[in-house]
Amino acid sequence: MRPLSFLAVSSLALIQxxxxxxxxxxxxxxxxxxxxxVNAQTQQELAxxxxxxxxxxxxxxxxxxxxxxxxxxxxxxxxxxxxxxLTTSVGLFKGIEIDMRSLDGIHINSNSVTAQFQxxxxxxxxxxxxxxxxxxTGNVYVWTTRKxxxxxVRVNENSHPDLWWAMRGAGHNxxxxxxxxxxxxxxxxxxxxxxxxxxxxxSLDALxxxxxxxxxxxxxxxxxxxxxxxxxxxxxxxxxxxxxxWIFLYDGAQVDAEPALKPFDQLRPLSVxxxxxxxxxxxxxxxxxxxxxxxxxxxxxxxxxxxLQTYNVTAMRAIYDLYNQKxxxxxxxxxxxxxxxGYAVQGVHSFKSDDSAFPLRDDNILTYFDVRFDSSDDxxxxxxxxxxxxxxxxxxxxxxxxxxxxxxxxxxxxxxxxARYGYEPWRLERLRKLKSQYDPNNRxxxxxxxxxxxxxx
Ligand SMILES: Cc1cc2nc3c(=O)[nH]c(=O)nc-3n(C[C@H](O)[C@H](O)[C@H](O)COP(=O)(O)OP(=O)(O)OC[C@H]3O[C@@H](n4cnc5c(N)ncnc54)[C@H](O)[C@@H]3O)c2cc1C
Ligand SMILES: *[C@@H]1O[C@H](CO)[C@@H](O)[C@H](O)[C@H]1NC(C)=O
Ligand SMILES: *[C@@H]1O[C@H](CO)[C@@H](O)[C@H](O)[C@H]1NC(C)=O
Ligand SMILES: *[C@@H]1O[C@H](CO)[C@@H](O)[C@H](O)[C@H]1NC(C)=O
Ligand SMILES: *[C@@H]1O[C@H](CO)[C@@H](O)[C@H](O)[C@H]1NC(C)=O
Ligand SMILES: *[C@@H]1O[C@H](CO)[C@@H](O)[C@H](O)[C@H]1NC(C)=O
Ligand SMILES: *[C@@H]1O[C@H](CO)[C@@H](O)[C@H](O)[C@H]1NC(C)=O
Ligand SMILES: *[C@@H]1O[C@H](CO)[C@@H](O)[C@H](O)[C@H]1NC(C)=O
Ligand SMILES: *[C@@H]1O[C@H](CO)[C@@H](O)[C@H](O)[C@H]1NC(C)=O
Ligand SMILES: *[C@@H]1O[C@H](CO)[C@@H](O)[C@H](O)[C@H]1NC(C)=O
Numbered sequence: 273m274r275p276l277s278f279l280a281v282s283s284l285a286l287i288q289x290x291x292x293x294x295x296x297x298x299x300x301x302x303x304x305x306x307x308x309x310v311n312a313q314t315q316q317e318l319a320x321x322x323x324x325x326x327x328x329x330x331x332x333x334x335x336x337x338x339x340x341x342x343x344x345x346x347x348x349x350x351x352x353x354x355x356x357x358l359t360t361s362v363g364l365f366k367g368i369e370i371d372m373r374s375l376d377g378i379h380i381n382s383n384s385v386t387a388q389f390q391x392x393x394x395x396x397x398x399x400x401x402x403x404x405x406x407x408x409t410g411n412v413y414v415w416t417t418r419k420x421x422x423x424x425v426r427v428n429e430n431s432h433p434d435l436w437w438a439m440r441g442a443g444h445n446x447x448x449x450x451x452x453x454x455x456x457x458x459x460x461x462x463x464x465x466x467x468x469x470x471x472x473x474x475s476l477d478a479l480x481x482x483x484x485x486x487x488x489x490x491x492x493x494x495x496x497x498x499x500x501x502x503x504x505x506x507x508x509x510x511x512x513x514x515x516x517x518w519i520f521l522y523d524g525a526q527v528d529a530e531p532a533l534k535p536f537d538q539l540r541p542l543s544v545x546x547x548x549x550x551x552x553x554x555x556x557x558x559x560x561x562x563x564x565x566x567x568x569x570x571x572x573x574x575x576x577x578x579x580l581q582t583y584n585v586t587a588m589r590a591i592y593d594l595y596n597q598k599x600x601x602x603x604x605x606x607x608x609x610x611x612x613x614g615y616a617v618q619g620v621h622s623f624k625s626d627d628s629a630f631p632l633r634d635d636n637i638l639t640y641f642d643v644r645f646d647s648s649d650d651x652x653x654x655x656x657x658x659x660x661x662x663x664x665x666x667x668x669x670x671x672x673x674x675x676x677x678x679x680x681x682x683x684x685x686x687x688x689x690x691a692r693y694g695y696e697p698w699r700l701e702r703l704r705k706l707k708s709q710y711d712p713n714n715r716x717x718x719x720x721x722x723x724x725x726x727x728x729x
Contacts, residue, residue, distance in 0.1 A: 360685030396562035441629030444719035465522040490636035497521035498615040505606030575684040576660040578667035579635035587670025631694025
């Protein structure tokens, strides 16, 4: 099977790897004791304490507790990489932010099979740096960490397997990653085929049926990277109903992709756009450009998510009709996005469920609802929250046999812990036990925390 594409990795694996970790070198504790804000100089100092690729630090044991509790006046801290976290728990944080952005090193190992990344790298840098040298990235296979005395310890399936388990799915709760290693694969500068359709509402039911056939029940061939759907207003096309955009990504030549897309050509699309592009711009093609409007800072988002296995036509129709009804009441919310993502998940299924803290290997489809406001006291926030609740409820009502689940990187923060970390009781038990072992003072409690933070610091 071919390696997971970066798209799949970025949503399902790599991101979580940024958030994991272990012991804090005392020099780092020193930095934090003496500075109340972390600036560029501190970042350099931070980089300088990270020697010979040793990489993760955080609170694991009594040394950390001694440093931070008795000497540090208990000031909470929080790592910030690109600052795109949206889950509500992040908003509770008050304290010192550790800016990871200058930890942006990327080094391709001489074997050309693996590469090392520092903990502040972000997708755009990773994609472009590797691609310029003929590679694409794949799965993280090791993190390294420091003992309190500075000795580097690698975390992988053989070394600290308990943390290896926890970091893959619940990493934000366990420390700060300063670097990691990942496999890479040659890209050979080939092109990928991207086809985008816009449809009117009248095509919706037939479209969803065809998409279900295309995706299967998690069986889509990984030559397809996936297909993604979006409801949003395009007022050029209609003032009253949402336009449905569906994008297909194919790893290969257009001519080989075309037969599978014939059924979609026949659904009377309003527009069709076809491009053959290199790997490095695929993420931009699906709206994930580094400076794209989706990621604009300083916005208030009303979010909701519900993972699915297949699309329920009735539910997708009801969500669409609801969208149009809400827009008729408040046309100014026409930027609202209802997004669904169907990756090729055979690679996700190829891991055993209990192999990692990621609990949702049966979920084939990610969804996302997002209303965006310029300020946090917009009078329409309640309206949007109700709309969010209704949309998420419709998604879940479309799969009455399944319990609601939420991918941790799309979670809004109000979902039950079980929905984010798994319903099997042993999962949260194991996570809580590892928390008491590696983060007894719950310092990593700001991103969908397993144990709620003590905000009375
Ligand atoms: C609609 C939607 C679409 C998305 N699409 C994409 C996508 O296309 N590509 C993609 O890559 N991601 C995507 N994401 C996921 C998003 O990237 C995650 O929320 C990610 O955690 C944000 O990382 P950040 O560095 O921007 O945010 P930050 O807010 O800086 O960090 C997120 C969390 O990770 C912690 N953290 C950051 N760096 C470290 C570190 N080195 N060690 C330990 N902890 C750390 C922070 O403390 C924080 O809790 C999407 C999310 C949403 C909601
Ligand atoms: C650490 O990374 C550098 C490049 O950043 C590399 O040259 C070196 O061999 C690595 N050291 C170890 C011990 O892996
Ligand atoms: C932490 O501090 C306590 C009390 O001062 C001391 O007994 C203990 O040995 C210290 N632990 C470490 C690992 O230094
Ligand atoms: C650091 O501690 C580990 C045990 O946790 C030990 O194996 C190692 O030898 C120590 N290193 C130094 C330099 O003291
Ligand atoms: C999808 O597959 C799962 C098993 O993996 C099964 O439980 C479910 O019923 C299937 N859904 C549909 C719509 O076929
Ligand atoms: C709206 O549709 C028009 C016509 O197809 C297209 O040119 C434009 O890019 C669309 N706008 C958005 C924001 O997708
Ligand atoms: C994104 O924006 C930043 C800051 O404005 C800029 O430095 C960077 O070059 C931009 N990146 C791209 C790929 O446009
Ligand atoms: C964030 O947005 C608010 C409301 O529009 C504005 O008042 C504030 O100046 C903005 N802050 C930054 C840092 O851009
Ligand atoms: C939305 O749902 C959440 C979680 O169930 C609930 O707390 C909240 O009150 C609801 N808000 C509205 C406006 O419906
Ligand atoms: C589809 O959703 C409807 C409710 O919207 C529900 O009644 C029906 O059982 C769902 N179908 C399946 C196959 O789950």
